[in-house]
Amino acid sequence: QVQLVESGGGVVQPGGSLRLSCAASGFTFSSYGMHWVRQAPGKGLEWVAFIRYDGSNKYYADSVKGRFTISRDNSKNTLYLQMNSLRAEDTAVYYCAMGSSGPDYWGQGTLVTVSS
Amino acid sequence: ETTLTQSPAFMSATPGDKVNISCKASQDIDDDMNWYQQKPGEAAIFIIQEATTLVPGIPPRFSGSGYGTDFTLTINNIESEDAAYYFCLQHDNFPLTFGGGTKVEIK
Numbered sequence: 001q002v003q004l005v006e007s008g009g010g011v012v013q014p015g016g017s018l019r020l021s022c023a024a025s026g027f028t029f030s031s032y033g034m035h036w037v038r039q040a041p042g043k044g045l046e047w048v049a050f051i052r053y054d055g056s057n058k059y060y061a062d063s064v065k066g067r068f069t070i071s072r073d074n075s076k077n078t079l080y081l082q083m084n085s086l087r088a089e090d091t092a093v094y095y096c097a098m099g100s101s102g103p104d105y106w107g108q109g110t111l112v113t114v115s116s
Numbered sequence: 117e118t119t120l121t122q123s124p125a126f127m128s129a130t131p132g133d134k135v136n137i138s139c140k141a142s143q144d145i146d147d148d149m150n151w152y153q154q155k156p157g158e159a160a161i162f163i164i165q166e167a168t169t170l171v172p173g174i175p176p177r178f179s180g181s182g183y184g185t186d187f188t189l190t191i192n193n194i195e196s197e198d199a200a201y202y203f204c205l206q207h208d209n210f211p212l213t214f215g216g217g218t219k220v221e222i223k
Contacts, residue, residue, distance in 0.1 A: 047212040102207035
């Protein structure tokens with residue numbers, strides 16, 4: 001059974017940094033692309049980033065390009081999202097999701113709050 | 117960027133009803149459309165892939181149709197457990213984009 005568990009969320013000041021992790025199990029992690037998706041309070045879903053199964057290609061939403069970095073460690077079955085220069089508008093629940101085209105299976109999310 | 121316009125934003129249904137949710141794309145996305153269900157506090161569940169294919173394990177009362185720019189999620193004989201938020205996603209091109217979502221209430 002696919003299981004995705006996000007961690008690393010919390011409260012951070014504007015301009016600060018945070019690294020999210022997503023521990024994967026129940027499937028061959030190194031064979032699948034992975035996504036980050038977020039949902040701000042009271043708002044719709046926003047795709048954030050995607051990384052191919054081997055890390056060879058990465059794609060970002062314009063809203064996070066240059067500030068966020070997606071990465072993965074296939075030896076640890078873990079996906080990461082390094083978030084720098086955080087802004088109030090980055091406040092959201094962040095979900096990791098498995099899927100080599102669209103996101104198939106999703107975690108339950110971790111809350112990131114950017115506030116002074 | 118492909119914009120997805122999802123409608124309605126909210127609907128109320130009675131058990132046994134047939135429910136249709138629409139998702140219109142601003143450009144041709146072939147069949148690169150997925151549908152998801154999400155309940156409060158739970159992970160989103162993948163229910164329809166490639167516009168028309170039911171994900172294994174999902175009840176057959178759920179179905180998807182459409183190609184190109186117009187897509188529909190249909191729930192036949194809706195049940196109380198289907199009360200949830202439903203959303204569409206296109207994965208034809210980056211950035212991936214979502215519809216605005218539909219909240220389905222069961223009376």
